[in-house]
Every structure is written in structure tokens, then in C-alpha cells.
Amino acid sequence: MDLRFWAIALVLSWIGIGQLSASESPRVFHFDKKTYQAHNQNWSIAQDDQGILYFGNTDGLLEYDGSTWDLHPFPRNQPVRSVAYEANRIYAGGYEEFGFWEKNSWGQMQYTSLSKRIPKSQMSRQEIWHILVTSKGVFFQSFGAIYLYENQNVRKIDLPGNIMFLHEINGQILAPVLGSGIFAWSAAETWSLLPGSAIFADKTIQVLLADPGGMLAGTREAGFFRYNGREFVRWEHPMNERLTSYQVNKAIRLKDGRIAVGTILNGLYLLEPNRPDFLHFNRSRQLQNNTVLSLMEDQQGNVWAGLDQGIDMIAFSDPLEY
Numbered sequence: 001m002d003l004r005f006w007a008i009a010l011v012l013s014w015i016g017i018g019q020l021s022a023s024e025s026p027r028v029f030h031f032d033k034k035t036y037q038a039h040n041q042n043w044s045i046a047q048d049d050q051g052i053l054y055f056g057n058t059d060g061l062l063e064y065d066g067s068t069w070d071l072h073p074f075p076r077n078q079p080v081r082s083v084a085y086e087a088n089r090i091y092a093g094g095y096e097e098f099g100f101w102e103k104n105s106w107g108q109m110q111y112t113s114l115s116k117r118i119p120k121s122q123m124s125r126q127e128i129w130h131i132l133v134t135s136k137g138v139f140f141q142s143f144g145a146i147y148l149y150e151n152q153n154v155r156k157i158d159l160p161g162n163i164m165f166l167h168e169i170n171g172q173i174l175a176p177v178l179g180s181g182i183f184a185w186s187a188a189e190t191w192s193l194l195p196g197s198a199i200f201a202d203k204t205i206q207v208l209l210a211d212p213g214g215m216l217a218g219t220r221e222a223g224f225f226r227y228n229g230r231e232f233v234r235w236e237h238p239m240n241e242r243l244t245s246y247q248v249n250k251a252i253r254l255k256d257g258r259i260a261v262g263t264i265l266n267g268l269y270l271l272e273p274n275r276p277d278f279l280h281f282n283r284s285r286q287l288q289n290n291t292v293l294s295l296m297e298d299q300q301g302n303v304w305a306g307l308d309q310g311i312d313m314i315a316f317s318d319p320l321e322y
Helices: 003-015
Strands: 027-031 042-047 053-057 060-064 069-072 080-086 089-094 097-103 109-113 130-133 138-141 146-150 153-157 167-169 172-177 181-185 191-193 205-211 214-219 223-227 232-234 248-253 259-263 268-271 278-281 292-297 303-307 310-315
Touching: 042 303, 053 089, 053 303, 060 080, 069 109, 080 130, 080 138, 089 130, 089 138, 167 205, 172 205, 205 248, 214 248, 248 292, 259 292, 268 303
Parallel strands: 042 080, 042 292
Antiparallel strands: 027 310, 042 053, 053 060, 053 080, 060 069, 080 089, 089 097, 097 109, 130 138, 138 146, 146 153, 167 172, 172 181, 181 191, 205 214, 214 223, 223 232, 248 259, 259 268, 268 278, 292 303, 303 310
């Protein structure tokens, strides 16, 4: 574990911040806006090769090295809605703006705008809510447009409709299209409806996760569905029905195979995909807030949750073990 993260986690464990009453439960460490000196809302999370964390915050890009917080604003002080890391660059997107930060030879963060390379009319009122880094390039996505950054150039990609969040599953780029289903992007840069996905025409897909033999599709209002290559069927997990009441917002698959699900109304669930076991964290169970806006697993296996009010870290990697 990076010594900076070890030090901060050890101090927090001494003062007992966020410790759950159940001995078998992991610690939860809280970071509120007074701690990081920025807005309550944290929309996205990324981590670089050195272990430094970056948060897309309503006030700008938050940087955290385990002891110090720094805020880097957008050119017009817009909220940073999305962040992603690749090859020493922190890509970021927000209202009518996207680009990247990188550190110069003195270690100072410098911003380069990529949205300036396209006609202003194309970016009018667009807000970049999601960034997907692929071997093809970096996709910056609003709900109505996609911009691809490849080979130092930026261009707009035609869409089959208004979309939710892009995902790459087993090398295939997929776009949930509102009112239609899931569309796959081909090497010829055309979109085709995924067989069996028309079942989602009346649902909002929030997340797609790789799954043995296919994938999982998480919807806001109807829980998760499992895909076998031909059709989507409801995921037979005992928690799936409960999730339909809490509005699934984000989900990630952890390195150990578990699935972390962030909801709008009832915090965070950690699910065993093939067993009924789960952990639940909400405002009554050690989270600062019930609304999870972003999720990320760090290099040590801890889960970070960007919340509507603050940032929480669920410490599965106990610092006292190092």
C-alpha cells in the first residue's frame, strides 16, 4: 500500500472515524466538504499510477495524495462531471468543456482543452457526464453526443438516439439508447441493436458489467438483468428485487468478483454474485449520505464512493495488516 494512504488510514483508525459496530464489517472513513474544501457533490473518481486520487467535484477537479487536497478549476469554473486516467493524463468533462490535466516537470497541473478543437455550436449546452478510455481512443460523452479523441484529433460520432453511459464489454463498445435498447458500435463505425435488448425500451440502463458468459445490465427502476448472448433475463439474486425500490445509479465489479452497487435512495450494496451474502452501507450504516454518485475500487482494494454530500472510503484493505 502507498505509505501516504497507509498513514491517513492509520490516523483515522486511531480516532475511530466511521467504524461500524459489527466487528466483521470494514471501516468506513469520511471526508466532508470542510476536509477537502470544495462542494458537497462528487460525480466521478479516478486514480493514477502513483495512487493519487482524482474526484470530479461540482467546484472542479479534486486531487488527493493521501494527506493533502488540491482543487483545480475548469476554465469557466464549471462543475467537473466526469474523470478518467490514462498515460499520465487526467481526462475531465463538464458543461461545454472537456480536456485533460497533466503534470509538468515541476509537478504542477496544467490543463489542455480539447473541446476548443471542435465547432462551438457542437458543444452548445452539452454536458460531458462520462469518459470511456479504450484502445480506439478516448470517448467523451453527453447524453446527446459523443466526441472521440484519437491521434491528437477530436471528432463527433453519430448516435442512434439519446444515450446513457457508454461501456466497453469484452472489447465491444456498447451504448444504451433510451427508448430502444443496447446498441453495439462496429469497426465500420455503425451502430446495431444488440439481440434481445429491446426489453429495455421502457427502462433506463445505468450500467453494464462484464459477466461470465455475457454481461449484467443494471437498470434504474427494474434492477439487474443477465445476458447470455441471446436474451436478457432477470438476475436471480435475492437482493435484486430490493434494488428496484432504491434506484440503481452506479455499479462496478471488484477485483474479488463482488459487485458494488450505488443507489440514489439507499446507499451502497456489496453483493456476492453467486451467493445471497451482501453488505449494506447507508446513512444509518456509516455512510454520510444515501445518494451515491460515483464508485471506484482503488489499487489496494478499497471502495471509494463519491456522494451527494461528501466522499467515503470503505477500507477492505486494513492498514494495520501492513
